[in-house]
Amino acid sequence: MARGWSQTELAHRAGVTRQLVSAVEAGRHVPNVTAALHLARALDLPVEALFSQAEPVVLGDDVLGGTPVLVGRVGDRTVSVPASCAAESWGVVDGVWDETGVDWFPGGTHAGLVIAGCDPIMGTVAGLAGQTGHRVLTVHASTGRSVELLADGRVHGVVVHSRAGDLPAPPAPVRRWHVARWQVGLASADVSASLDELVTTGAAVVQREAGAGAQQALVRALRAGGANAPLPGPVGTGHIDVARRVAYGTGEAGVAMEAAAVAFNLGFTPLEEHDVELWLAEQWVGLPAAGAFLESLRSEGLAHQARLLAGYDRTRCGDELTPAAPPPETTGEVPQPREPGSRADRKE
Numbered sequence: 001m002a003r004g005w006s007q008t009e010l011a012h013r014a015g016v017t018r019q020l021v022s023a024v025e026a027g028r029h030v031p032n033v034t035a036a037l038h039l040a041r042a043l044d045l046p047v048e049a050l051f052s053q054a055e056p057v058v059l060g061d062d063v064l065g066g067t068p069v070l071v072g073r074v075g076d077r078t079v080s081v082p083a084s085c086a087a088e089s090w091g092v093v094d095g096v097w098d099e100t101g102v103d104w105f106p107g108g109t110h111a112g113l114v115i116a117g118c119d120p121i122m123g124t125v126a127g128l129a130g131q132t133g134h135r136v137l138t139v140h141a142s143t144g145r146s147v148e149l150l151a152d153g154r155v156h157g158v159v160v161h162s163r164a165g166d167l168p169a170p171p172a173p174v175r176r177w178h179v180a181r182w183q184v185g186l187a188s189a190d191v192s193a194s195l196d197e198l199v200t201t202g203a204a205v206v207q208r209e210a211g212a213g214a215q216q217a218l219v220r221a222l223r224a225g226g227a228n229a230p231l232p233g234p235v236g237t238g239h240i241d242v243a244r245r246v247a248y249g250t251g252e253a254g255v256a257m258e259a260a261a262v263a264f265n266l267g268f269t270p271l272e273e274h275d276v277e278l279w280l281a282e283q284w285v286g287l288p289a290a291g292a293f294l295e296s297l298r299s300e301g302l303a304h305q306a307r308l309l310a311g312y313d314r315t316r317c318g319d320e321l322t323p324a325a326p327p328p329e330t331t332g333e334v335p336q337p338r339e340p341g342s343r344a345d346r347k348e
Helices: 009-012 018-026 035-040 047-051 122-130 142-152 196-201 213-224 238-248 258-263 286-299 301-305
Strands: 067-074 076-082 094-095 102-104 113-117 134-139 158-162 174-188 254-257 267-281
Touching: 009 018, 009 035, 009 174, 018 035, 035 047, 067 113, 067 134, 076 134, 113 122, 113 142, 122 134, 122 238, 122 286, 122 301, 134 286, 142 158, 158 174, 158 213, 174 213, 174 238, 174 286, 196 213, 213 254, 213 267, 238 254, 258 267, 258 301, 267 286, 286 301
Parallel strands: 113 134, 113 158
Antiparallel strands: 067 076, 067 094, 094 102, 158 267, 174 254, 174 267
């Protein structure tokens, strides 16, 4: 690309077939020594610089050989995502994980953008971007886990949520866009179920991992009500999984977003309103797939899809957010005490 060559031009200069060049670029084929040397000489590069790669990454714990995966590339890393963790879980996969890398299927190729998060429209935005020819891989992960993946350089960006002003600090330089606003609360078969009643009766409540925005909302609500002990109950993997478990009787209630509760005809008791943001690492904002993802986020097509989600407010969806102002420099002045009961003195 830097030389303005097509695959055919590179193949001609290296004395190999265009099909071989295509397969090598897509990561489906490792050339033999002779072909590798010819390609390196044609590009005037050391063969080590052309073919050395970082260790492959798989996003998932205890992934067994033979697990169907979808694949993206983040920098020089090949990132494999088990199909069960991706929005495209019932779609066409790129291959299977063989414990050392990807065993590619015919036609498999790297996605141009990898996004982690748990907002329900992520897969829809990826699908709309795909219609423009830019494949996006979306990974289901809590806000806490998503931030970890961004810090490790395993994804290009994340979709995170929490109450206004309470999102974690980005672990790297990012650009931020507003996505949506929605409620987190208790989904239950009993429309009148309250948190106090669940605590009093010791009911099983389907929850999320500690780093999930929904779980943190539940913990804050429990503390505000004077309950310091954790509630009993299983841990779900996402909003839909929590609502499904409640609907099928695994727990009497569960912490999830409103749209998930309504999707399973459950009652919903709100706990907090959350802002949802898209963060893209600054170094990846110029990727063509990132541009397609942002255009799809602002599209009329997404507006129609989002209307199907109960309580999903996409006002200002796609608006870029300015970075938070840096803290003021210390002046050495002694701060004046606040009057008791003032707004700035209140605790959560």
